[in-house]
Amino acid sequence: MKMSRILAAVAAGVMLATSQAALAATEIQWWHAMGGNLGETVDQLAAQFNASQSDYKVVPVFKGSYTETLTAAIAAFRARQNAHPHIVQVFEVGTATMMAAKGATYPVHQLMADANEPFDPKAYIGPVYGYYATTDGKLLSMPFNSSTPVFYWNKEMFQKAGLDPNKGPRSWQDVGEMGKKLVASGAKCGFTPQWQTWTLIENFGAWHNLPYATGENGFASTDIELKFNDTARVTLIQALSDWSKEKVFVYGGREGKSTAMFTGGDCGMHIGSSASAAAIEKALGAEKVGTTMMPVWGDTKPQNSIIGGATLWALQGKPKEEYKGVAKFFTFLSRGDVQAKWHQETGYVPITASAEGITAQAGFYQKFPGRDIAIKQLQLNAPTINSKGLRIGNFVQIRDVVDEELEAVWAGQKTAQQALDTAVSRGNKLLKDFQAAN
């Protein structure tokens, strides 16, 4: 008897304690994929938000890589035990998957309206906003970490090769010439790109105003076909393949693996994410790194580059009042000072124009020249239907296919034309599958 009374008392106490905690602050779960230094900045952002008000408490949880985070959220949602997070960070290639998941996601524009939270689409930088908005300009997910590829070169190696250390290449032809001189001066490799599908195929297309797929790159329709086997891209890939014989171009692996070859001093030139800037400057010494815009083919006029990175999606199925907290947190993340801190500490581009202004006024770009290239590149011209972004179903697998086919070119098994033609036809099959499943 005594025992059960004690138990009851304990149980009552626990319930009281938890209900008090619930009264104190509603917890907002945020699953993300930012490890290491980035994860620390994410924790700081959440702590800053939690300290700024007392109604909601954002709890950031690191869930591994982008794919692992997305898979974890999908599994939690499908289990229907209310264990899924309010907010999940999803990489840009998962956008079409998230959009197709009707009933699972809560579009940001609707969430903000339902929570009566003021929201001004014009405050955001065009190419960042546009990538995640519907064709009529309604925002689906909250831009968080966005980057764009920029061109890096090693000034010391340029000097050694008898090149002007303060002048990067303007065109791909320049890259070829400079690469030859670098190799002649003893460099192991001239040029290597990061994330080859993103930099050489997707961004090369936007930069030259060429479509990646029909239907406005998938923004206007889901019944689309891939178009990236055009003459311009075939010419570029073939040129790189020819250059690889003299080590002017060297393939360094998928995703960000090749950056080690640039920071290790093997390669003199690199195309990489603007978010790699801090790591590259740390490895080589900021004074040795030159940064400029991506090269163009011949004398083409560049359009604007597109972004990569991730956004925050709100998931359905939580009590209505909790979404007010999500809306408040999104407003907090869009604040100029918060974005400026995020931009300066990580190298990701700011998502609002005001954050860029704050950063410039603080003299950040004088101290770190080249860190403004990414934003300049994104805003070089008003985005066209070819340079607004990409919305492709089964995009993860399509990127794998493009990676595979490009690897076949680098291994000398296929010509650029054969590889890109096969990539397009294999990719179109995957698009058909996606259409059938959704």
Added chain:
Amino acid sequence: MKRAIFNDRLLPYLLLGPQLIVTLVFFIWPSGEAIWQSMLLEDAFGGSSRFVWFRNFERLFDDEGYWASFETTAIFSIAVATIGLALALLLATTADRSLRGAGAYRSLLIWPYAVAPAVAGVLWGFLFNPGAGLLPYYLNLMGVAWNHQINGNQALLLVIAAACWNQVSYNFVFFLAGLQSIPRALIEAAAIDGAGPGRRFWSIVFPLLAPTGFFLLVVNIIYAFFGTFGIIDALTKGGPARSTEILVYKVYSDGFRGQDFGGSAAQSAILMGIVVVLTVVQFRFIERRIHY
């Protein structure tokens, strides 16, 4: 009397119960789910779900990549099983002698098994990193341009080597135990009769080791099919150009990278079938030739 009969009927079920429940919960139920899911076509979050009969299977058999994965799996598992077994047998026969420090050799040979497959993958990745690795440097000096990030054959060779290295210790322990249980008298009698070391091995040791060898063959094939996932994920992620994508890795990459749950479930169903067939073949045809 009646009670006793009642008890007799219930008791076997009671005794079997725990085992049956474990089988049901951890095997039959998930397998059933997988088969059910292999006939569904749905979006990632399971919002729209349609029953499509065997369309996911048709889609698979139309996919060249799937057939290529079969070929890769066949080459990979045969290589891992034969090389792993042959090497372990060689090591075991050489270690099964009264040498000075034999105990130390044996312990050292057992060590690799303590390394988790994913860690083994990372270690081999360091050793063979085309940019910074030690071995590619020497291979380059010998005129071999090593880059398993581009060259599919080299990548396959690398995962086979890493998988064998990881498994050889396990095989070694069993072979050594098998060798030590062979009566010395048999071998000594053969030696007195004038049989050389080769003859002694093939006529006496090898047949007596056959049960161990058969057990290891089954274990190694299963290891090559499933246990090598960590090595492949850490070393090549199935690349380059899918040249190291074995069936189980494709299940993972299509399901968890591509969110194609129907297609992935269909592949698991097929994989399940293959394992059943392999096990039946092994026990019906190979076991018959073995004398215990």
